[in-house]
Amino acid sequence: MKTSILMPVVRQVLNQLHNDARANDPRVFETVSRQGLKQGTQEYYQAMREAYLPVDPQFGNLLYSMARALRAKTIVEFGTSFGISTIYLASALKDEGSGKLITTEFVPEKAERARKNLSDAELESFVEFRVGDALQTLKESLPQTVDFLFLDGPKNLYLDVLKLIEPRLRAGTLIVSDNTDQPDLASFLEYLRTPSHGYLSSALLTESHGRQTGHEVTLRIG
Numbered sequence: 001m002k003t004s005i006l007m008p009v010v011r012q013v014l015n016q017l018h019n020d021a022r023a024n025d026p027r028v029f030e031t032v033s034r035q036g037l038k039q040g041t042q043e044y045y046q047a048m049r050e051a052y053l054p055v056d057p058q059f060g061n062l063l064y065s066m067a068r069a070l071r072a073k074t075i076v077e078f079g080t081s082f083g084i085s086t087i088y089l090a091s092a093l094k095d096e097g098s099g100k101l102i103t104t105e106f107v108p109e110k111a112e113r114a115r116k117n118l119s120d121a122e123l124e125s126f127v128e129f130r131v132g133d134a135l136q137t138l139k140e141s142l143p144q145t146v147d148f149l150f151l152d153g154p155k156n157l158y159l160d161v162l163k164l165i166e167p168r169l170r171a172g173t174l175i176v177s178d179n180t181d182q183p184d185l186a187s188f189l190e191y192l193r194t195p196s197h198g199y200l201s202s203a204l205l206t207e208s209h210g211r212q213t214g215h216e217v218t219l220r221i222g
């Protein structure tokens with residue numbers, strides 16, 4: 001069976017980006033933490049414009065696997081950054097033969113670099129890039145139904161973005177949320193974990209380079 005993420009054209013781009021992120025992000029974190037900006041604000045993400053902030057490779061593989069197993073054709077991603085998670089998700093579309101991933105990023109320079117990375121991985125044709133605040137860019141021109149929603153932007157916006165996309169979800173859609181161990185997510189997680197809201201939700205913990213990260217994997221059930 002063909003698997004794009006193991007093929008050289010994609011693997012080389014992913015390896016390079018993961019290595020660059022490991023070498024680069026600690027320095028950016030250190031510089032930005034000295035500025036005392038509140039995490040999640042627009043000023044914070046502007047200051048962090050050189051940070052990759054990527055999913056780790058293990059979780060990237062899981063994103064690919066979930067999208068592929070679901071045979072997703074329509075994917076929405078909140079938080080593109082330099083496009084690492086986008087590459088895993090777009091690979092699943094490519095291996096299914098078709099589909100569209102709409103991804104949105106607030107910082108224009110990051111979206112441009114993501115576009116180049118997706119082009120280097122020969123996946124650009126599966127991706128539509130939307131630049132700006134997700135609450136605006138995802139307001140309209142969405143597919144009738146969304147098969148897979150990946151939330152990886154500022155945590156305080158997860159619930160608002162979910163509510164924006166909610167009318168497009170179908171029974172069987174997966175909503176995958178990253179960094180759910182971070183603050184600001186209590187009301188979002190409570191919303192997903194209240195069965196009357198139409199979701200079946202599970203917490204997931206992954207470990208990479210000695211660091212644990214929380215995620216939430218949520219099935220739309222009705």
Ligand SMILES: C[S@@+](CC[C@H](N)C(=O)[O-])C[C@H]1O[C@@H](n2cnc3c(N)ncnc32)[C@H](O)[C@@H]1O
Pocket residue numbers: 042045046052053054055078079080081082083084085086104105106107110132133134135152153154157
């Ligand atoms: C954790 S990073 C995304 C990492 C990416 N998914 C990956 O794995 O490579 C979050 C991104 O969300 C972007 N962002 C911040 N506020 C946003 C907003 N209101 N709308 C869309 N993107 C936003 C940030 O600039 C940042 O690049």
